[in-house]
Amino acid sequence: MFALTHLYFAERLLGELEPAQALGAVFPDTGLAGGLSWEETHTVGERLYDRSVSLLPRDEPGIPARFARAVITHGAIPEGLDHYSDRAYRGGDHGYCFELSRDIADEAADICGLPRSAGWWKAHNFIEMAADLIVHERRPDLGPMLQLALTDRALLGTLASFLSDSLAATIEADRLENAFMEFPDYVQLDQVTPGTLAQKYEVQVEAKHGVQSIDVDAAESLIERCVPRVASTLDEFIALSLELVGPLLVGRYTSTG
Numbered sequence: 001m002f003a004l005t006h007l008y009f010a011e012r013l014l015g016e017l018e019p020a021q022a023l024g025a026v027f028p029d030t031g032l033a034g035g036l037s038w039e040e041t042h043t044v045g046e047r048l049y050d051r052s053v054s055l056l057p058r059d060e061p062g063i064p065a066r067f068a069r070a071v072i073t074h075g076a077i078p079e080g081l082d083h084y085s086d087r088a089y090r091g092g093d094h095g096y097c098f099e100l101s102r103d104i105a106d107e108a109a110d111i112c113g114l115p116r117s118a119g120w121w122k123a124h125n126f127i128e129m130a131a132d133l134i135v136h137e138r139r140p141d142l143g144p145m146l147q148l149a150l151t152d153r154a155l156l157g158t159l160a161s162f163l164s165d166s167l168a169a170t171i172e173a174d175r176l177e178n179a180f181m182e183f184p185d186y187v188q189l190d191q192v193t194p195g196t197l198a199q200k201y202e203v204q205v206e207a208k209h210g211v212q213s214i215d216v217d218a219a220e221s222l223i224e225r226c227v228p229r230v231a232s233t234l235d236e237f238i239a240l241s242l243e244l245v246g247p248l249l250v251g252r253y254t255s256t257g
Helices: 003-014 019-033 038-042 045-055 063-074 081-087 096-100 102-112 116-138 142-149 153-166 173-185 194-209 216-231 234-249
Strands: none
Touching: 003 019, 003 063, 003 081, 003 116, 003 142, 003 234, 019 038, 019 063, 019 142, 019 153, 019 173, 045 063, 045 153, 063 081, 063 153, 063 234, 081 096, 081 116, 081 234, 096 102, 096 116, 096 216, 102 116, 102 216, 116 142, 116 194, 116 216, 153 173, 194 216
16 A cells, blocks of 8 residues: 555544654555665564563653564565555455456556556556545545654664664665665655656656656546545455454554664
């Protein structure tokens, strides 16, 4: 899922999000801008949580642990929202977003100027953008809330240092801090429309694949067409994911501060 849906989901599990939790809810994707792979960022929740607990007490006790718990709501291992959106949902071979986008894979590849073999991954992004549009219509405050958290340089520095010390990959704290600050360059957090989502998606595709441009008008149209299929199923998907992820946060990864 994209940023606004992750914030919406994390808030349902954790309550009103403080800045560290908002940043944790999106970190797995900000880490990609820092040079980490999807696997590295989406399977690191347990490692971060265990490391955060080992650091207590600190000058700001509990902040890394609350950040790590929010990361867990997002990731694939342990099984957070992206496990169910990307990897497996209702006994299927793929997650919710992939299952909803099977029939638009070739179209998505063509829009992005990529081989058809890359189409299904791109197609699931269109489902994710449609979900973010729906969430924004319900909760237009979530994006600005994250934007505000991304301006807290002291907090960003604390979390970037924690991540640099905790991740298996060697990555400098400055690079991780910059990845947080650059996140709004790649995702639409306010004034969310099919058009603005398509424009930001072009930036993502250019950065990841080196293409000069995508067909932004066709991307906007495809996002619009994805909205009804997501709108009819999103609440059920979120509800079931909450039932499955919630026990993690009252069991193994309970709050420490």
